[in-house]
Amino acid sequence: MPMLTQLRQDHANMARLLHVLQLKQKTLAEGERPDFQLIREVIDYILDYMNEFTVPLERIYSEQLLTTAPETLEFTRKLAEDYHDLHERLMRLSQDLDMILMDAIVPMDRFTEDMRAYLEAHRAYLRHEREELFPLIREHLDDQDLRRLAELLPEGASSKLEYLQSTYPELYAELKGDPEPVPT
Numbered sequence: 001m002p003m004l005t006q007l008r009q010d011h012a013n014m015a016r017l018l019h020v021l022q023l024k025q026k027t028l029a030e031g032e033r034p035d036f037q038l039i040r041e042v043i044d045y046i047l048d049y050m051n052e053f054t055v056p057l058e059r060i061y062s063e064q065l066l067t068t069a070p071e072t073l074e075f076t077r078k079l080a081e082d083y084h085d086l087h088e089r090l091m092r093l094s095q096d097l098d099m100i101l102m103d104a105i106v107p108m109d110r111f112t113e114d115m116r117a118y119l120e121a122h123r124a125y126l127r128h129e130r131e132e133l134f135p136l137i138r139e140h141l142d143d144q145d146l147r148r149l150a151e152l153l154p155e156g157a158s159s160k161l162e163y164l165q166s167t168y169p170e171l172y173a174e175l176k177g178d179p180e181p182v183p184t
Helices: 002-029 036-068 070-101 110-141 143-153 157-167 169-177
Strands: none
Touching: 002 036, 002 143, 036 070, 070 110, 070 169, 110 169
16 A cells, blocks of 8 residues: 555654654743744645645545545544644644744743644644554555545645755755654
8 A cells, every 4th residue: 555655654754843843842941042944944844735735635535435434424524623723723833933033022931832732733643643544544445546546636746745845955954963753
């Protein structure tokens, strides 16, 4: 199941991005000033990735799961709600970060706590997908289904991911320098 392998790789990449944010959040919690521009790059990258790749992919998988396994309705609904909540948290962080970068007054303790809460929520979401969604995909979809679903992704989704990688060079330099994140 090559598509499932790709999803696992995407999870590993997202875990590394979250690790970069966690290091910056820790710097904030210690009362020091982190590289806010790097935080901006990570948040922008995650938002772009969510909007351009994850949202269409999750919609396609959810629709297919409901077709082959209608009993997954509650699960797919909950996953969509959790994802929406995660996106809203990240948008709030993004807006606060805009204010910080414009030198507006933003309570750093609140921003630090919001970032911590977002990181916890995103890791929980990834764990939920890994422990529940991936087994459902393996159980209810075969290789042919997965190939067909991959073809349904918006045109240019993979090239968009390549574009995102080239657009955030500072982020990738940081990722190369960080140790592997500790699994949560």
